[in-house]
Amino acid sequence: MAAPRRKHSRARQGKRRAQWKMSTVQLGSCGHCGAAIRSHTVCMNCGYYKGRQVLVVER
């Protein structure tokens, strides 16, 4: 396997890691109540997921 010729400098390492950022959470809307929810997640407002009730939300 090919090996790197020389060690990357700390500056180069830092420049690479400076590109590393947090991504914002992807928000969708609940198909039942319209509240903003994270995708592939049960709606914590009405307890629906994929068009059916999976949680009983107590209020």
Ligand SMILES: [Zn+2]
């Ligand atoms: Zn909902």
